Every structure is written in structure tokens, then in C-alpha cells.
Amino acid sequence: MNKVVLIINIKSMNVLPVMERWLMQIHAPEAISRIGPWLTRYHSYRAVPPPPEMQAEIVDYGYYNWRVTELWSADRYPQHGILPQAFFPEYAGNIGLASTHADSARWYGSKDGIRQACRIEVPARATEDFKGGDRSLNEYPSILRWFVAFKYPEGVSIADGERWYLETHAQEVLRQPGLLRFTSHKAVGTDSDKPPMWHRLSELWYEDFDAWHDAVIDHPPAYTCPDWATHRQYPFFKPFEDFAGTFLLEAPTNNFLRDYQGYIVSV
Numbered sequence: 001m002n003k004v005v006l007i008i009n010i011k012s013m014n015v016l017p018v019m020e021r022w023l024m025q026i027h028a029p030e031a032i033s034r035i036g037p038w039l040t041r042y043h044s045y046r047a048v049p050p051p052p053e054m055q056a057e058i059v060d061y062g063y064y065n066w067r068v069t070e071l072w073s074a075d076r077y078p079q080h081g082i083l084p085q086a087f088f089p090e091y092a093g094n095i096g097l098a099s100t101h102a103d104s105a106r107w108y109g110s111k112d113g114i115r116q117a118c119r120i121e122v123p124a125r126a127t128e129d130f131k132g133g134d135r136s137l138n139e140y141p142s143i144l145r146w147f148v149a150f151k152y153p154e155g156v157s158i159a160d161g162e163r164w165y166l167e168t169h170a171q172e173v174l175r176q177p178g179l180l181r182f183t184s185h186k187a188v189g190t191d192s193d194k195p196p197m198w199h200r201l202s203e204l205w206y207e208d209f210d211a212w213h214d215a216v217i218d219h220p221p222a223y224t225c226p227d228w229a230t231h232r233q234y235p236f237f238k239p240f241e242d243f244a245g246t247f248l249l250e251a252p253t254n255n256f257l258r259d260y261q262g263y264i265v266s267v
Contacts, residue, residue, distance in 0.1 A: 001040065001124040002188055003072040005201060007149060007244050008095055009064040009115040015094045019066065026086055028256045031071075034082050036257070041072035043252035048144065050247065051209055057217060062239035064115060064246040066095070067253075068147060072124055107197045110240035118244045120149050120198040122185035130170055132181030132205065137250070140180060146204040146212060148245035150237045151197060156228045158190055158199065164226050165200070169236075173204070175221035178214055181205035209247075 010019055023044070031042065045068045050058040071077075096114035109116060132140075152161035165184075173182060184202040189195055206212040220234060229236040237243035 001072060001074050002076070002121055003041070003070050003124045004119065004121050005149075006067075006069045007064050007118040007120075007147070007246060008066045008069070009117070010066045010094055011096065011114050013065075015090070016066075018088075018090070019094060022088060022091070023067075024254075028254070029260055030085060032256060032260060034085070035071070035073075035077040038073045038075060038077035039071055039257060040074060041070065042256040043072075044069040044254040044256065045248045046253045048247040048249060054209055054213060057213070058247075060239060061216070061235070062148070062237075062243045062245045064118070064244055068246060068248060070252075115240050115244070118149050118198065120201050121188040121196065122201050123188065125185075126183035126203075127186040128166070128170070128184045130182040130184070131174055131179065133183075135181075140205070142207050143180070143250040144206050144208050144212060145248040145250065146206065146245060147201075147248050148204075148235070148243065149198045149201045150235070150243045151199045153228055153230045153237075153242055158195060160228075161199065162186075164224075168224050172221055172223050176204075176215040177219050178206055178211040179204060180207065212247075 010016060028042070028044075032039075036042075047063075047065050047067060049065070050063070093114070096110075096116045107116065152158060170182070170184070173179070182202070182204050184200055187196045187199050187201065190199055206215060216234070223234050223236075225232060225236055230238040230242050235243060
């Protein structure tokens with residue numbers, strides 16, 4: 001079972017009302033009509049806004065401000081024979097797309113201050129469980145999830161990138177003070193002849209933003225910077241180009257398959 005994950009930013013909180021209305025009234029029911037029979041879960045999370053005093057620092061780590069949506073399926077849902085989705089004229093500009101298609105075929109990162117939506121397909125369950133898998137959910141005092149996607153820069157072989165991440169970097173991340181849980185998903189197709197635009201999706205859990213700040217900025221462990229790094233400080237990937245992330249709480253804001261009972265047609 002795999003899941004398609006969308007990490008989405010909006011250009012301004014001024015467009016939040018229209019984007020939320022489109023998602024709830026049009027997009028979610030339309031998605032269920034189009035691909036609902038193939039889905040086992042259709043969840044969406046509102047990004048957690050950082051405290052104002054941390055805003056600038058968190059943006060330096062590739063922060064996306066709107067939503068993370070997950071579509072779980074046992075089989076890849078088909079693209080043929082399904083009617084196109086409906087998008088209002090301002091949609092593309094609001095989320096930084098070059099076109100009105102949600103799954104942009106080309107990655108251009110951040111452009112004119114707008115962050116392109118990030119799409120990654122991964123196994124539904126983590127391929128690596130580095131820390132915290134031996135604790136039940138109730139044993140965690142509170143959970144702030146740092147949810148990040150990254151890709152190895154052009155010219156770096158996936159084998160070299162994976163070796164650095166798994167054997168060196170992940171082991172150093174485990175020494176972060178206050179790190180509660182650490183998992184990672186290797187993107188579907190990473191080992192194919194045509195690898196995906198993104199190579200990994202990882203999660204790091206902390207109690208709150210203060211704990212994240214202490215672990216990542218105030219008292220980080222010593223890291224080994226790879227020769228190919230596009231960013232000379234942790235996490236060594238250039239934000240909004242090779243690295244995108246946001247903060248989530250533990251439960252989804254919306255469970256569309258469970259909650260939406262409105263107009264659904266066969267398309």
C-alpha cells in the first residue's frame with residue numbers, strides 16, 4: 001500500500017478563506033467522485049503556524065504554510081477515463097503552480113517568492129523507523145511533527161545520497177536533544193531508471209516548537225556535511241529547492257472519506 005502526499009503552501013494568508021472553501025466544497029468531494037473507489041484513506045492536515053518569534057528561522061528550513069494531504073491506496077488509481085478536476089482561475093497563482101494541474105510534471109521550486117506544491121509517493125508505512133517505535137502513542141507527552149521531503153541534488157547518485165543519509169546523517173540526527181520519534185519513507189520509484197522528483201519523506205517529532213528550536217537551532221549535534229550539499233548548514237539541502245517541510249499535529253484536520261456524505265457521482 002502506498003500514499004501520495006501533497007505538501008502545499010499558499011502565497012498569503014489572505015487567500016486562506018477561498019482556498020479552504022474550494023477544498024471543502026469542491027475539491028474533496030470531486031476527488032472522492034473521481035478516485036474514491038481506489039482510496040483507503042483521504043486525510044488532510046492544516047499546517048501548524050510557528051510562534052511569531054520563530055517565524056523567520058522556521059522559514060529558513062523550507063516551511064510550507066497551508067496543508068499536507070495524504071491519499072492512501074492499495075493500487076495506483078488510474079488517470080485514464082477520469083474527468084479533469086475543477087480549479088478556479090486564481091488557484092495556480094495561490095499555490096505556486098506553473099499550470100492549473102495539481103501534479104506538476106516539472107519541479108522549479110521557489111519562484112518569485114511562491115513555493116511550488118510538493119508531491120511525493122511513498123510506502124504507506126515508513127521504510128525506516130529510527131526512533132520511538134517502541135512507545136505507544138499515549139506515552140508521548142505531546143507531539144509536534146516536523147514533516148519534511150527532500151531530494152538529492154542533481155549530479156548526486158541515489159546510492160551515494162542514501163549511504164550518507166542512512167549510515168551517517170540519520171545516526172547523527174538521533175543525537176538531537178528532545179527528539180522523540182524519527183521515521184523515514186523512501187519514495188516509490190527511487191531505484192528505477194526514472195527516479196521521482198523527491199527521494200525521501202521523513203518525520204521528526206518533538207514536544208513543541210521550543211523543543212524543536214532547542215534540538216535544531218540552539219543545541220544541535222555535530223553533523224557531517226556531504227561534499228555535494230546545496231546548503232552548508234543542517235539539513236544540507238537548499239530550502240524550497242531540494243527541501244520542503246512543515247509542522248503538523250498528530251491527528252488530521254479532515255478525514256474526507258469518513259466525513260463527506262454529499263453529492264458523489266460516477267466519473
